[in-house]
Amino acid sequence: MTEKHEHTAERHLRKKHLMLDPLPRGQMNAMVMESMHATSWKFWVVFAVLAAITAWGLFYSWGVLMLDGLGMAGVNRPSYWGIFLVNTVFWIGISHAGTFISAILRVFKAEFRRPFTRAAELMTTFGLIQAGFSILMHMGRVWLAYWLLPYPNQRQLWPNVHSPLTWDLLAITTYLLASTMYLFLPLIPDLAMARDRSTGWRKTFYKILALGFRGTEGEWTHLRTAMNIFAFAIIPVMFSVHTIVSWDFAMATRPGWSSTVFGPYFVIGALHSGMGAVVVVLAIVRATMKHMDYFIRTEHFEAIGKLMLIISMGWGYFFFNDYIVQWYGGDVWTKQLLHWHEAGPLGWMWFAMLIFNVLIPWLVLWNRTWRSNPWIMLTVGLLINVGMWLERYIIIPISLTINRMPFTWRMYEPGIEIPLGIGTLAFFILLYLIASRLIPLVPVWEVQEGQMAHSLKKVGRETVVTVAELE
Amino acid sequence: MTTSAQTSLLAVFSDIEPAADAIEQLRLLGIGDDCMNVISGIPVTEAMLGRPRQWTNVPRLALGGAVIGFGAGLFLAFVAPNLYPIVVGGRPYASFPPAVIILFELTMLVMLLATFLGVFLDSFFPNYRPMHYVPEISDGKIAILIECPPADESRMITTLRKLGAESVQFAEAQHL
Amino acid sequence: MKPIDLSLFGAKGAIVEAAEGKWGMAIDQDLCTGCQACVVACAMENNVPFVGEIDAGYGRSMHWIRIERFWEGEYPEIRMTPYRPMLCQQCGNAPCEPVCPAYATVHSQSERINLQVYNRCVGTRYCANNCPYQVRSFNWRDYTDERVNDAIATLKNQYNPDVTVRRRGVMEKCTFCIQRIHRAQDRAKAEGREVQDGEFAPACAQACPADAIVFGRIDDLRSRVSRLIRQKHGVHYLEELGTQPRVTYLVGGAS
Numbered sequence: 001m002t003e004k005h006e007h008t009a010e011r012h013l014r015k016k017h018l019m020l021d022p023l024p025r026g027q028m029n030a031m032v033m034e035s036m037h038a039t040s041w042k043f044w045v046v047f048a049v050l051a052a053i054t055a056w057g058l059f060y061s062w063g064v065l066m067l068d069g070l071g072m073a074g075v076n077r078p079s080y081w082g083i084f085l086v087n088t089v090f091w092i093g094i095s096h097a098g099t100f101i102s103a104i105l106r107v108f109k110a111e112f113r114r115p116f117t118r119a120a121e122l123m124t125t126f127g128l129i130q131a132g133f134s135i136l137m138h139m140g141r142v143w144l145a146y147w148l149l150p151y152p153n154q155r156q157l158w159p160n161v162h163s164p165l166t167w168d169l170l171a172i173t174t175y176l177l178a179s180t181m182y183l184f185l186p187l188i189p190d191l192a193m194a195r196d197r198s199t200g201w202r203k204t205f206y207k208i209l210a211l212g213f214r215g216t217e218g219e220w221t222h223l224r225t226a227m228n229i230f231a232f233a234i235i236p237v238m239f240s241v242h243t244i245v246s247w248d249f250a251m252a253t254r255p256g257w258s259s260t261v262f263g264p265y266f267v268i269g270a271l272h273s274g275m276g277a278v279v280v281v282l283a284i285v286r287a288t289m290k291h292m293d294y295f296i297r298t299e300h301f302e303a304i305g306k307l308m309l310i311i312s313m314g315w316g317y318f319f320f321n322d323y324i325v326q327w328y329g330g331d332v333w334t335k336q337l338l339h340w341h342e343a344g345p346l347g348w349m350w351f352a353m354l355i356f357n358v359l360i361p362w363l364v365l366w367n368r369t370w371r372s373n374p375w376i377m378l379t380v381g382l383l384i385n386v387g388m389w390l391e392r393y394i395i396i397p398i399s400l401t402i403n404r405m406p407f408t409w410r411m412y413e414p415g416i417e418i419p420l421g422i423g424t425l426a427f428f429i430l431l432y433l434i435a436s437r438l439i440p441l442v443p444v445w446e447v448q449e450g451q452m453a454h455s456l457k458k459v460g461r462e463t464v465v466t467v468a469e470l471e
Numbered sequence: 472m473t474t475s476a477q478t479s480l481l482a483v484f485s486d487i488e489p490a491a492d493a494i495e496q497l498r499l500l501g502i503g504d505d506c507m508n509v510i511s512g513i514p515v516t517e518a519m520l521g522r523p524r525q526w527t528n529v530p531r532l533a534l535g536g537a538v539i540g541f542g543a544g545l546f547l548a549f550v551a552p553n554l555y556p557i558v559v560g561g562r563p564y565a566s567f568p569p570a571v572i573i574l575f576e577l578t579m580l581v582m583l584l585a586t587f588l589g590v591f592l593d594s595f596f597p598n599y600r601p602m603h604y605v606p607e608i609s610d611g612k613i614a615i616l617i618e619c620p621p622a623d624e625s626r627m628i629t630t631l632r633k634l635g636a637e638s639v640q641f642a643e644a645q646h647l
Numbered sequence: 648m649k650p651i652d653l654s655l656f657g658a659k660g661a662i663v664e665a666a667e668g669k670w671g672m673a674i675d676q677d678l679c680t681g682c683q684a685c686v687v688a689c690a691m692e693n694n695v696p697f698v699g700e701i702d703a704g705y706g707r708s709m710h711w712i713r714i715e716r717f718w719e720g721e722y723p724e725i726r727m728t729p730y731r732p733m734l735c736q737q738c739g740n741a742p743c744e745p746v747c748p749a750y751a752t753v754h755s756q757s758e759r760i761n762l763q764v765y766n767r768c769v770g771t772r773y774c775a776n777n778c779p780y781q782v783r784s785f786n787w788r789d790y791t792d793e794r795v796n797d798a799i800a801t802l803k804n805q806y807n808p809d810v811t812v813r814r815r816g817v818m819e820k821c822t823f824c825i826q827r828i829h830r831a832q833d834r835a836k837a838e839g840r841e842v843q844d845g846e847f848a849p850a851c852a853q854a855c856p857a858d859a860i861v862f863g864r865i866d867d868l869r870s871r872v873s874r875l876i877r878q879k880h881g882v883h884y885l886e887e888l889g890t891q892p893r894v895t896y897l898v899g900g901a902s
């Protein structure tokens with residue numbers, strides 16, 4: 001009787017955890033390869049639609065913007081910054097998820113990360129590309145953007161190191177390069193795997209990218225050492241990026257912006273939207289790609305859901321911290337601004353932000369069953385991203401409306417920002433679609449390594465999971 | 472590096488245990504550690520196989536990169552503003568707090584670039600020359616590559632077979 | 648008691664900046680009639696383009712000086728407050744300057760005013776956000792191109808050759824008519840003398856029919872502007888931000 005119980009418990013654990021449900025590596029390789037190859041007509045329809053939206057929303061509209069000037073957008077006095085900056089902050093926020101999962105969870109040996117580190121890292125790189133586009137759209141003379149790079153003009157005038165935008169440029173460049181390299185390093189063994197199993201143009205493609213990797217002791221040692229350095233070093237870089245983004249606002253002499261808590265408030269906000277986006281991507285990948293339900297299971301949604309709940313609480317804490325200090329200060333302009341946020345014509349955004357970022361996650365994510373449902377998690381993730389976008393909209397154009405010169409107060413009405421914003425979103429998904437056909441989306445070697453480390457152990461009468469530290 | 476006087480044997484194992492045993496036995500047969508190389512589809516550490524520690528230059532290169540990045544940061548934060556001094560907002564030409572940010576970002580940037588480059592230098596990437604390899608390795612197998620003068624070839628092959636090698640073959644360098 | 652060495656705190660620079668202010672302006676709000684002559688004169692002197700009705704209505708007018716009007720109380724019991732001409736305050740400690748990544752807005756050591764370097768501006772608009780007075784204007788479109796802005800076609804014939812015509816995507820702002828300052832200085836130098844008080848004025852001061860705007864050397868205690876700014880009813884707007892404005896407003900002197 002008890003033996004039977006144990007078997008049920010064991011079977012249950014094995015079904016639930018990918019790490020306890022090992023398949024031969026060859027089979028997992030074949031599954032990942034097939035998930036890249038199995039492309040139905042639906043994929044091409046979505047691909048074509050997204051390509052069309054990208055062509056119109058991003059490239060055509062940007063051409064119009066460059067030819068006609070920023071008058072095409074909704075920016076004015078006093079909202080000199082608008083949706084372009086909102087989108088920049090939003091995409092940088094999305095990009096934080098990849099690093100959070102692949103670096104912080106790697107450093108802390110959170111085993112559930114293994115199957116989706118790459119899916120999250122891809123979001124970092126592709127999100128930063130959209131952030132870069134958005135900030136370039138924002139510039140009045142984008143064709144001179146290279147003037148901001150750290151090089152001197154003929155008279156030895158270098159960029160201004162006092163400017164938060166110079167710090168921003170350095171930080172985002174560092175982050176984009178570092179996260180791309182950190183995406184590529186663990187990918188090399190998987191590219192070698194794909195090279196060994198491909199023919200035709202794919203063979204050439206993987207052969208070039210795999211760089212001749214075989215998996216010798218030396219290669220693995222160099223790779224592991226480098227990945228370890230990256231995992232630790234990229235965490236402070238990630239924190240610095242969104243802190244510096246927040247300083248673009250916090251350093252300014254403006255009511256509502258000059259807040260000392262903006263740094264951590266922005267970082268946690270970035271993680272909030274980033275984790276929300278990860279869960280959306282995972283739900284879609286799992287539902288649409290072949291064999292992905294083996295690699296991405298409800299346990300993963302459950303684990304991410306817990307993190308999302310904690311991050312949502314952290315966001316609520318920092319939001320309130322920022323709010324009450326501003327409110328208590330009683331500065332006349334700040335008072336006007338807070339009133340404008342809540343009771344102004346766009347006050348609904350302020351309430352929607354709180355509902356999507358705090359209320360809904362807190363109501364849903366405490367429940368393990370709901371947390372384990374990919375579709376519920378997808379909905380919550382989407383709503384959090386809407387909420388976080390609204391948060392940035394409130395911080396930028398809505399807050400810019402209120403300044404110390406009431407004569408200039410005027411509403412901001414978006415113009416060409418809307419197609420351009422849709423274009424960046426479409427381009428992000430398009431890049432992801434292309435990557436899902438070309439890059440093994442699951443780091444198979446990391447999954448196998450994890451499966452080797454996991455086993456079941458009996459403690460008294462109970463069967464529990466144990467993990468061996470292989471490194 | 473392989474001369475005609477040397478034999479290349481590639482023995483494929485499906486598990487760590489027999490592979491580790493085989494390495495031990497080969498050592499008893501007089502094959503030095505520098506004649507053997509392990510090729511695997513997952514990172515199998517040297518300790519698991521009882522192999523000597525692998526040397527890697529990656530941390531040193533990373534440190535070198537960090538030093539170069541810090542130096543570049545010092546230049547950008549303290550020297551560059553004095554090459555064409557301009558007053559903005561009543562500030563000194565170069566000041567410490569913004570310099571902290573510049574120093575941090577440039578140190579990290581060059582350090583990580585050097586780490587990445589270090590993997591390429593240490594592993595001789597990219598390398599598209601013919602190499603000893605079997606595709607089963609990326610299916611999770613562990614292969615031992617022995618490159619030695621052909622002294623005890625037949626004895627080695629039988630020992631390896633006996634120890635559970637799935638296949639033992641004379642390896643020929645091939646395009647991957 | 649030993650005096651505290653102010654330079655230890657970096658305070659000396661700020662005090663020097665405040666003391667060494669060179670050019671300054673006094674605006675008597677009690678005299679201002681809100682006629683907008685200064686706005687027109689400024690636009691003509693400095694080639695500030697006309698942006699069209701729609702853009703002007705949307706907060707994109709580019710005037711370097713504007714007349715602010717406010718009402719107090721609820722209708723019908725309303726009372727107008729004095730007109731307030733608002734222009735770049737040429738801050739001694741300007742918030743707009745350090746935030747520019749390209750050094751496109753810098754402090755002039757010789758004139759002690761803010762400069763905008765049009766050809767270095769890449770249009771991040773950070774300076775405009777950071778200006779507490781909101782007096783910077785941005786070229787949202789090519790307003791000086793008649794294919795874009797047909798209203799400019801005839802105005803082109805009266806451009807001031809001393810002032811650059813700005814293109815789309817750059818920030819601009821009041822310069823205290825620096826071209827006039829330089830012309831006066833050059834003439835004085837050629838004649839071997841100092842620039843005299845009242846010898847020249849920026850376009851806004853020259854055009855003001857009520858003589859509400861007075862310009863001159865504020866480091867010269869005998870100059871007219873210097874005497875005006877020492878009036879008890881002189882105020883610096885938003886001086887609590889530490890911007891050290893060079894424009895002094897005289898308000899409520901009659902009451």
